[in-house]
């Protein structure tokens with residue numbers, strides 16, 4: 696029997712502001728489209744199956760019904776904070792959760808992927824909507840190898856393919872919302888400085904030869920704004936957006 700993420704199972708497990716209100720659908724096009732911008736900050740949309748799941752840079756995000764965490768959170772960052780930093784913040788919160796669940800290190804691949812042993816287990820998508828930000832998170836939980844997306848430059852994994860354990864997603868979702876709220880509150884207070892040291896520790900690109908668009912060089916960490924630093928033959932660049940591929944040796 697599939698253990699669902701229905702409100703009667705999830706809401707009693709939520710301790711903080713995130714998840715109130717909690718909007719649940721069995722199926723929807725994308726949880727990114729369920730949160731009206733006038734809802735309170737911390738409103739969360741969750742579904743079992745998306746028919747038009749969205750990834751970064753116009754990509755799709757696919758997961759079989761009932762096997763992943765698919766959720767979006769409505770945030771209203773204060774004007775003095777850079778909303779672009781939220782995808783890194785989301786990645787950090789997911790990495791903390793995943794590391795706790797697996798008991799093995801989880802890293803963040805700039806700007807929005809969560810990796811364990813070189814495999815992508817989660818992605819984060821931050822989209823602006825009428826002055827608010829909808830932060831979407833897709834975390835692969837119970838998929839088998841066969842039901843993960845086809846092999847890509849960065850291969851996909853689920854928590855289950857990594858450790859063989861099939862999990863009830865309810866405590867994971869409650870933990871995710873708690874981690875996200877903790878990271879968000881620290882960021883609201885102090886900006887990226889609140890988490891910069893941890894992001895640097897989790898940065899899977901640091902020291903690797905990478906390409907971003909037409910630029911190539913050695914990844915040299917993140918600057919204070921969360922831009923990716925790239926040491927190229929022509930000097931150091933600060934990259935603010937793009938897709939990073941790691942060069943083979």
Ligand code: BTN
Nearest residue numbers: 725748749750751766818831833
């Ligand atoms: C990426 O890695 O490109 C980001 C993927 C984000 C996927 C999540 S799943 C929940 C939310 N709804 C969507 O349509 N996308 C995000």
